[in-house]
Amino acid sequence: VSDTSRYSRFFFVDSILWALVLLLLATYAAHAQDAGFHNTLMPQPATLTVGSGSLPITSALSLTLNGGKNPLLLDAAARMLRRLEAETAVPLQKNLQAANAVIDVKVEDASATRPAFGIDESYTLDSDSSRVLIHAKTIFGAIYAFETLLQLVEPQGDDFVIPAVHIADAPRFPWRGLLLDPGRHFLSVDEILRTLDGMAAVKLNVLHWHLTEDQGFRIESLRYPKLHQLGSEGQYYTQQQVREIVRYAAARGIRVMPEFDIPGHSTTWFIGYPELASQPGPYEVSHANGVHDAAMNPAREETYRFLDNFFGEMTALFPDEFIHIGGDESNGKHWMANPEIVRFMKEHNLPDTKALQAYFNHRVEPLLKKHNRQMVGWDEILHADLSPDVVVQNWHGIEFLIDGARQGHRGLLSQPFYLDHAYSAGQMYAADPLPAGAGLSDAEAKLILGGEACMWGELVSNENIDSRIWPRSAAVAERFWSPVATRDVEDMYRRLAVMSLRLDALGVTHLSGPQRGLRQIAGSLEGASALEQLQAVLQPVDFHPRQLLQHTSALTPLVRFVDYAQFDPLMQDHLRVLVEEYLHGANATQHTTAGQQLRSIFESWIAVAPALEQLVRNRPLMHEMRTRCEQLPQLGRLGMEAIDDIEAHRVPQPASVKDGQALLAQSEQSSGFTDFVVLPQLKTLVDAAEKP
Numbered sequence: 001v002s003d004t005s006r007y008s009r010f011f012f013v014d015s016i017l018w019a020l021v022l023l024l025l026a027t028y029a030a031h032a033q034d035a036g037f038h039n040t041l042m043p044q045p046a047t048l049t050v051g052s053g054s055l056p057i058t059s060a061l062s063l064t065l066n067g068g069k070n071p072l073l074l075d076a077a078a079r080m081l082r083r084l085e086a087e088t089a090v091p092l093q094k095n096l097q098a099a100n101a102v103i104d105v106k107v108e109d110a111s112a113t114r115p116a117f118g119i120d121e122s123y124t125l126d127s128d129s130s131r132v133l134i135h136a137k138t139i140f141g142a143i144y145a146f147e148t149l150l151q152l153v154e155p156q157g158d159d160f161v162i163p164a165v166h167i168a169d170a171p172r173f174p175w176r177g178l179l180l181d182p183g184r185h186f187l188s189v190d191e192i193l194r195t196l197d198g199m200a201a202v203k204l205n206v207l208h209w210h211l212t213e214d215q216g217f218r219i220e221s222l223r224y225p226k227l228h229q230l231g232s233e234g235q236y237y238t239q240q241q242v243r244e245i246v247r248y249a250a251a252r253g254i255r256v257m258p259e260f261d262i263p264g265h266s267t268t269w270f271i272g273y274p275e276l277a278s279q280p281g282p283y284e285v286s287h288a289n290g291v292h293d294a295a296m297n298p299a300r301e302e303t304y305r306f307l308d309n310f311f312g313e314m315t316a317l318f319p320d321e322f323i324h325i326g327g328d329e330s331n332g333k334h335w336m337a338n339p340e341i342v343r344f345m346k347e348h349n350l351p352d353t354k355a356l357q358a359y360f361n362h363r364v365e366p367l368l369k370k371h372n373r374q375m376v377g378w379d380e381i382l383h384a385d386l387s388p389d390v391v392v393q394n395w396h397g398i399e400f401l402i403d404g405a406r407q408g409h410r411g412l413l414s415q416p417f418y419l420d421h422a423y424s425a426g427q428m429y430a431a432d433p434l435p436a437g438a439g440l441s442d443a444e445a446k447l448i449l450g451g452e453a454c455m456w457g458e459l460v461s462n463e464n465i466d467s468r469i470w471p472r473s474a475a476v477a478e479r480f481w482s483p484v485a486t487r488d489v490e491d492m493y494r495r496l497a498v499m500s501l502r503l504d505a506l507g508v509t510h511l512s513g514p515q516r517g518l519r520q521i522a523g524s525l526e527g528a529s530a531l532e533q534l535q536a537v538l539q540p541v542d543f544h545p546r547q548l549l550q551h552t553s554a555l556t557p558l559v560r561f562v563d564y565a566q567f568d569p570l571m572q573d574h575l576r577v578l579v580e581e582y583l584h585g586a587n588a589t590q591h592t593t594a595g596q597q598l599r600s601i602f603e604s605w606i607a608v609a610p611a612l613e614q615l616v617r618n619r620p621l622m623h624e625m626r627t628r629c630e631q632l633p634q635l636g637r638l639g640m641e642a643i644d645d646i647e648a649h650r651v652p653q654p655a656s657v658k659d660g661q662a663l664l665a666q667s668e669q670s671s672g673f674t675d676f677v678v679l680p681q682l683k684t685l686v687d688a689a690e691k692p
């Protein structure tokens with residue numbers, strides 16, 4: 001017997017064994033769908049290795065802060081334990097110094113009590129079947145680790161468990177912001193606080209607070225009280241409230257950067273202090289949306305003295321190193337209409353209003369520096385004379401960000417992260433502050449600090465604003481935090497659906513706010529549940545069409561159906577996945593299951609027809625939704641027929657093909673200030689039925 005044949009025999013036995021092993025592994029993997037680790041983390045960590053086993057959450061679970069500690073860390077740990085209890089119903093020990101604790105938190109240096117720009121945010125988290133070890137350089141890394149730990153919790157049988165993982169995490173970008181604009185519509189302190197909770201959950205770390213606008217001056221000034229007294233219609237944040245918000249944010253690792261928009265967007269400064277303006281006035285709070293002509297007078301020394309005093313007062317409230325001076329949409333009309341300003345431009349060799357604005361910025365920046373603050377402005381401020389220390393926030397297109405970096409400016413990307421527009425989570429996710437092929441050197445690339453999602457306030461109220469911010473901002477947050485290679489849109493949407501419910505648990509009202517609104521429109525619980533079917537498949541028309549269609553102003557009540565519809569409702573992606581699985585599923589089971597789910601969705605659209613008819617008849621705010629209420633059941637029937645045809649291998653009649661196409665075309669027209677988000681998915685299904 002030769003060696004070779006012996007080997008062959010071994011190989012033969014080997015391959016049978018291997019087949020068995022593979023079979024077992026496959027069976028195990030199928031079960032592991034239930035028992036193993038399901039990655040629903042958002043944002044995705046920089047690195048993640050899955051171990052074996054998991055730690056059950058029982059009342060024996062305990063925590064110790066084993067390294068540096070300070071009151072912020074103690075609060076954060078206690079908060080984490082309360083949230084863990086709320087999710088699992090397991091009563092937990094609140095002692096944060098337990099001996100032989102299960103969760104061991106070691107912070108190297110707990111001296112920082114506010115999240116300064118560029119502070120170390122990294123952490124590691126190691127879990128196995130008996131312990132969780134968290135290690136961070138600063139308390140802010142540990143606070144992020146707590147968020148990750150809460151997201152790791154998953155059900156297993158009768159228990160909740162923390163699966164065994166090794167995570168080493170740190171953000172890709174140091175600046176991950178969200179802009180809130182109470183200037184256009186005032187936002188309550190509660191609204192700001194719950195937004196901070198949501199931001200912390202997805203590791204956003206800058207609240208950009210747009211505090212002054214043509215429509216409202218929203219912060220109390222003791223030095224210049226006519227600013228808020230005459231400029232806010234009584235709706236402003238007291239200095240006490242500002243301190244509370246800044247403290248609440250810092251406890252969650254979030255910096256607060258105020259924006260005082262100058263020289264434009266400044267009408268409300270001039271009501272009490274008309275001497276700051278470029279035209280005599282008188283001025284009043286504006287309720288109009290859009291660009292205003294009012295502008296600060298850059299030709300008077302008194303303007304800079306005023307700003308110096310004002311910034312001095314504000315820096316005592318806002319410890320952050322950065323102050324945003326706006327600088328956007330300054331149209332120069334009031335400047336050119338003022339002969340003194342025109343003369344000033346000639347004397348100073350300022351050929352146009354762009355140069356005058358550059359002069360203004362050149363005067364304002366040293367005032368901020370004097371108060372140890374760095375200046376941030378919108379991309380209109382880019383100019384050859386702009387100090388290289390100024391951070392430029394891009395909203396006109398990434399090319400301005402890239403140009404700014406080439407000119408040596410640090411920059412932030414905010415386009416296409418405008419939450420008042422109809423960008424889907426997927427579109428926002430696809431954008432990148434540092435896109436491949438930007439052609440920047442390593443040094444220039446380092447100047448790109450990150451970006452911000454922007455929640456402009458023209459069309460939002462305390463009741464619906466959360467539904468514009470969330471869950472899309474979680475996708476943006478992942479873009480800013482996670483490695484550049486984290487780009488799988490389908491996987492993002494899968495996790496976004498989970499994240500949306502986590503935000504709901506935190507008290508964010510993106511689901512409950514609109515649900516309450518729909519109850520008011522419907523006037524009954526049954527009616528509201530019918531409206532939720534409609535809400536799931538519609539989104540508001542985009543910002544500019546809405547302005548054109550409705551001529552909205554700051555006085556427009558935001559209580560129509562459109563105000564409770566969301567951009568990119570999750571049904572859009574859900575239906576896309578189902579149609580894909582139904583038509584091109586990996587196997588017969590996937591095809592059948594997806595088909596059943598599609599039928600049940602279409603059936604629900606058909607079944608809701610009588611309730612919608614009744615609402616259109618009886619509820620005034622439903623009149624403008626008549627067309628949509630008629631179309632939804634028709635679209636349900638169209639989807640159902642397509643599936644019937646596909647299953648029967650039947651070519652549809654030409655007349656019914658024509659009717660279907662007409663329905664889809666009509667449904668594409670905006671109505672009730674809304675657009676359907678499910679038409680491409682229906683088209684795909686109908687096309688498949690027509691080409692069997």
Ligand code: ACM
Pocket residue numbers: 328329378395
């Ligand atoms: C802006 O959107 N005007 C910055």
